[in-house]
Structures are given as C-alpha cells and as structure tokens.
Amino acid sequence: MKSISQSLARGLDILMVIDASPVPMGVREIGRHLELSSAIVQRLLNTLSSYGFVEQDPSTRRYRIGHRSMALGASNRNADGLMRSAHDILRKLADEESLNGYLGAISGDRGIYLLSVPSRRIILRVDAGEPLSMHCTALGKILLAALPVRQARALLGDSPLPKKTEHTIIDPETVLAQLPSIRRAGYSQVREENLPGVISVAAPIANESGAIVAGLSLAYAMGTISIPHDRVVELAIEAAHKISRSLGCTTALIDRWRDERAD
Missing domain, CATH: 3.30.450.40 (GAF domain)
Incomplete structure (x- = not known):
C-alpha cells in the first residue's frame, strides 16, 4: 500500500466536507464530521485559509470554500x-x-x-x-x-x-x-x-x-x-x-x- 500524507489527506477531507455543505461550517462541526479534534481542524483550516482555499466569515467565524478552490x-x-x-x-x-x-x-x-x-x-x-x-x-x-x-x-x-x-x-x-x-x-x-x-x-x-x-x-x-x-x-x-x-x-x-x- 502506498504511503500518503496524513495532514494533506485531512486537509482534503476538510475541503470536501465544506464544499458539500450548503452553508458555512464551524470548526467543531467539521471536527464532528471527520472525527478530528478542534485543535487539529483549526490548524489545518489556518493553513488552507492562508492559501485562499477556504475563507472565514468574520462575523460568524464559520468557513466556506475560498476563491482559490473555486x-x-x-x-x-x-x-x-x-x-x-x-x-x-x-x-x-x-x-x-x-x-x-x-x-x-x-x-x-x-x-x-x-x-x-x-x-x-x-x-x-x-x-x-x-x-x-x-x-x-x-x-x-x-x-x-x-x-x-x-x-x-x-x-x-x-x-x-x-x-x-x-x-x-x-x-x-x-x-x-x-x-x-x-x-x-x-x-x-x-x-x-x-x-x-x-x-x-x-x-x-x-x-x-x-x-x-x-x-x-x-x-x-x-x-x-x-x-x-x-x-x-x-x-x-x-x-x-x-x-x-x-x-x-x-x-x-x-x-x-x-x-x-x-x-
């Protein structure tokens, strides 16, 4: 079996979960879907956000797909x-x-x-x-x-x-x-x-x-x-x-x- 990057895989999972949601998602909600801790999800979201793959609504602090992904x-x-x-x-x-x-x-x-x-x-x-x-x-x-x-x-x-x-x-x-x-x-x-x-x-x-x-x-x-x-x-x-x-x-x-x- 080929080895894969766990962090990359988790990041892609997060993107797919957010993309499938009809509304922006919070950190805990994403974590529940993927059975990941909020700390891990937040760290991955920070990275995805820095590259524009996800965006955070400043008022609700929830995440949606970013302009780079689109x-x-x-x-x-x-x-x-x-x-x-x-x-x-x-x-x-x-x-x-x-x-x-x-x-x-x-x-x-x-x-x-x-x-x-x-x-x-x-x-x-x-x-x-x-x-x-x-x-x-x-x-x-x-x-x-x-x-x-x-x-x-x-x-x-x-x-x-x-x-x-x-x-x-x-x-x-x-x-x-x-x-x-x-x-x-x-x-x-x-x-x-x-x-x-x-x-x-x-x-x-x-x-x-x-x-x-x-x-x-x-x-x-x-x-x-x-x-x-x-x-x-x-x-x-x-x-x-x-x-x-x-x-x-x-x-x-x-x-x-x-x-x-x-x-």
Whole structure:
C-alpha cells in the first residue's frame, strides 16, 4: 500500500466536507464530521485559509470554500481553448497597444479573475482566483448582464455596495438598471468606477452552445495609450469573439445572449 500524507489527506477531507455543505461550517462541526479534534481542524483550516482555499466569515467565524478552490475548478473548464487563447490574445494587445487584459468568470456565488495579462503600464495586477468586484468593473458588469436578473441581484448583494472611488455606484438597483443597455450594446464599460483615472471595456465569451462562460476586459489609465477609446471597444469585442470561436461558438450564436431576457 502506498504511503500518503496524513495532514494533506485531512486537509482534503476538510475541503470536501465544506464544499458539500450548503452553508458555512464551524470548526467543531467539521471536527464532528471527520472525527478530528478542534485543535487539529483549526490548524489545518489556518493553513488552507492562508492559501485562499477556504475563507472565514468574520462575523460568524464559520468557513466556506475560498476563491482559490473555486479558481481551480473554473480555470479547468475549457482550459485548453479558453486560457491559452485568451492569454495569447491579451498578451498581443498588452505588447502592441499597452492595454491591460483580464479574464473573469462566475464561480459559485461570486465573480473571480481567471487570468491577468498586464501591459508595461500596469494598473492592476491580480492572481487567478482573486475575487472580482461585480458592481464597479466592466468585467463584472458584463458577467452580470449575461445572467438572469435574480441571479445578478443575488451576486451583487445588499446595499450599500463597496465604494472604490467617487464614481462608484453603490446602489444595487442602479447597477441592475444598467444591464439591459449593456446587453443591447454587446459590451460594458466603466470610467473611474473601480480605480481613479482608469477606464475599462469588457465583452462576453461564449462556448459552443452560445452560453456565456467568461468575460474579457481591456483596461488602461487615461492618457497612456495612443489609440482612441472607440478602438479599445472594438478590440475588446473582437478579442472576445475570437476566443468564443476557439471554443466552438459559431458566429450565429455569439450574440445570442443579447436577445435573451431573464426573469
């Protein structure tokens, strides 16, 4: 019989128990499920938390699956086509047009970054799995626009939303009211809502059935690029469409999401 790491095995058991629970779990509750002492469970949770595989609610002190765990599953879906295609396209835009590129998706009850490809003029460096601000980024808004209204409202949460800059919209209903016009346009854009002086544009990425599986955004600091903003919009849409086609989405299906009105 092959030897295994007991600590690693226990850590994986904890992840599976938390993942299977419909609500966050406390240390003692996890211990009872696994027949482990609270001290052992807490030590393992501390390690998992430090790597982002679990997260603790500061008010209840209970644990749920963290952004790193969700990123592993999300980035694995369509990994060969989505991640490779997105990286190559965003790298080219970063090198040639000084545009910062990001890829994001919905995972569980939040949006997360799947990929970050910075230009020489870095405005925001993020790691795969980091949470995405849904209400004040172009990437977040394009992902919301592709969802049923009830799901979009649930993802936004209660008001007031976190205020990042003086231009941030903190009322969820106001953000939701923007989504129909985003769907009609086929892209989203924000100006200084997430970071002062930064503008971003995003477009959705569809799979072979036309379902939106991710979003792509291009961002830049004002006064740092040589092309007009309208061209950035075109580049974002072109890049998202190209990636969608690499996933098997036909031209006829690429814009299907814009006509689907959600309940």
